[in-house]
Amino acid sequence: EIVMTQSPATLSVSPGERATLSCRASQTFSSNLAWYQHKPGQPPRLLIYGAATRVTGIPARFSGSGSGTDFTLTISSLQSEDVAVYYCQQYNNWPWTFGQGTKVEIK
Amino acid sequence: EVQLLESGGDLVQPGGSLRLSCAASGFTFSNFAMIWVRLAPGKGLEWVSAISGRGDTTYYADSVKGRFTISRDNSVDTVFLEMNSLRVDDTAVYFCAKGPLSYPSYCYLDHWGQGTQVVVSS
Numbered sequence: 001e002i003v004m005t006q007s008p009a010t011l012s013v014s015p016g017e018r019a020t021l022s023c024r025a026s027q028t029f030s031s032n033l034a035w036y037q038h039k040p041g042q043p044p045r046l047l048i049y050g051a052a053t054r055v056t057g058i059p060a061r062f063s064g065s066g067s068g069t070d071f072t073l074t075i076s077s078l079q080s081e082d083v084a085v086y087y088c089q090q091y092n093n094w095p096w097t098f099g100q101g102t103k104v105e106i107k
Numbered sequence: 108e109v110q111l112l113e114s115g116g117d118l119v120q121p122g123g124s125l126r127l128s129c130a131a132s133g134f135t136f137s138n139f140a141m142i143w144v145r146l147a148p149g150k151g152l153e154w155v156s157a158i159s160g161r162g163d164t165t166y167y168a169d170s171v172k173g174r175f176t177i178s179r180d181n182s183v184d185t186v187f188l189e190m191n192s193l194r195v196d197d198t199a200v201y202f203c204a205k206g207p208l209s210y211p212s213y214c215y216l217d218h219w220g221q222g223t224q225v226v227v228s229s
Contacts, residue, residue: 034215043202043219087152091214095168098152
């Protein structure tokens with residue numbers, strides 16, 4: 001099983017500043033990685049798949065990058081509505097596995 | 108618009124059974140894999156099970172293998188999760204989600220339902 005490790009556990013960022021979320025895999029793979037945003041009381045929402053492909057309708061301030069074992073989700077200018085828990089997920093090998101999440105909050 | 112509506116969550120005693128349902132609309136149901144994912148209190152998301160569009164391929168997490176059964180009825184656009192021998196650590200919100208392809212390989216989750224709460228407690 002591929003273990004996905006996200007860091008930091010909590011990220012406090014001022015409005016308008018950049019937020020950088022990390023996701024590290026225990027085994028290397030190419031680009032079968034997705035990012036989700038989860039707000040309380042709502043279903044998770046797919047933001048990014050294929051490590052870097054943004055879903056239609058997702059604001060351009062969200063971007064994904066990386067391959068191998070190291071992946072990054074960047075929010076270029078944090079907005080109040082971006083407060084949520086963000087999860088990465090690998091879908092290269094079954095069982096698909098999620099990271100434990102990074103909670104993004106406003107400083 | 109894709110919509111997924113879960114139901115069937117409840118409070119059940121350890122060792123008991125539940126059947127979750129997820130009614131889908133807004134897409135050609137039989138063309139897509141469907142997946143169950145859960146979120147336990149204080150924990151992260153966990154894949155539970157997945158089924159292909161035709162229902163001929165299924166996957167299970169080791170933690171539920173032999174206890175849970177995923178199935179689907181394409182005539183009524185619904186996917187099910189039959190849960191037996193429930194344990195306290197099965198307590199979670201169970202989400203139904205849709206995959207981007209017919210087979211649950213290389214599968215991310217492009218749409219999610221609101222979830223249904225399962226509590227296993229004596």
